[in-house]
Amino acid sequence: MKQNDDRKTIFACFPHADDEISCVGTMANHITRGDRVVLCFATHGEMTSLMGDVPVEKIVSAREDHAQKVAKIIDCEIMFLDFEDTEVEITRKNAKKLAGVISEIKPDAIITWNSFHRHPDHRSMAQLLIDAVPMARIPRIVSPLGAHREDLTIFQYYDERALLPSIYVDVSDSIDKIKEVTNCYAETYGWVGAVENVVARRRSMGMDSDVQYAERFSILRRRHWARKFIV
Ligand SMILES: [Zn+2]
Structure with missing residues (x-):
């Protein structure tokens, strides 16, 4: 475990x-470096048809089981919020709800969807988090939780339509965990070839960035830091 200051x-x-x-x-x-990772699902994904015609309660419990399995594989914390599946809307109220979560967790970075994905919940979440970050800085909004005023960067899943800088993360050492998590969903939902596809995409991004396997994110930074030299 890292010292508190570095974690x-x-x-x-x-x-x-x-x-x-x-x-x-x-x-x-x-997590391997000793950092804290909180993986949050805003809904229980209760509108899915991937599990066939089963009652909502069964889907909710299957989603929670999956989340717990992922938590065990990578050793992260899990939380669920009470948004409704397919009803994640960009409203001030929802942004404030997420601001409350941010001020509770006080993260150094957020990872989420981008604003281009075809699923409206994904696009809404991208925007809600953009809105939530400045709201979490306002004490009156997040009271009694303390405002979170530290520099907080959002990393969105890369999309070629995004006009933002992007980074590649070398995930070569974590590829077995990526396969295990993907397989956990693939087995339940009957996704054929999912693990191979996920590995192939990581390999493709790895080839772009000169490592074996990579993940890629667009970066939304609040502040930019000037440097004196470019090389
Ligand atoms: Zn989704």
Whole structure:
């Protein structure tokens, strides 16, 4: 475990369990380094048809089981919020709800979806977190929790339409955990070839960045730091 001063906190926040697959390697890297990772699902993904025609309670409990399995594989913390699946809307109220979670966790970085994905919950979550970060800085909004005024960068899943700088994360050491998490969902949902596809995508990003396997994120920074030299 790292000393308190160095220990970073990552808040990975998504609408649905299985959305986190694209950042499992990054989360695992941070946990291995001794950082705290809180993986948050805003809904219980209760509208899915992947499990067939089963009662909502059964889906909710299956989603919670999956989340616990992921937590065990990479050793992260798990939390669920009470948003409704397919109803994650960009409202001031929802942004304030997330601001409350941010001020409770006090993360150094957020990982989430981008604003281009076809699922409206994914796009809404990207925007809600953009809105929540400045709200978490306002004491009156997040009272009695203390405001979170530290520099907080949002890392969105990379999309080629994003006009933002991006980074590659070397996840070569975490590839087995990525496979294990993907397989956990693939077995339940009957995803054919999911593990191979996930590995192939990491390999492709690894080839772009000169490592074996990589994950890629767009970066939304509040502040930019000037440097004196460029090389
Ligand atoms: Zn999703």
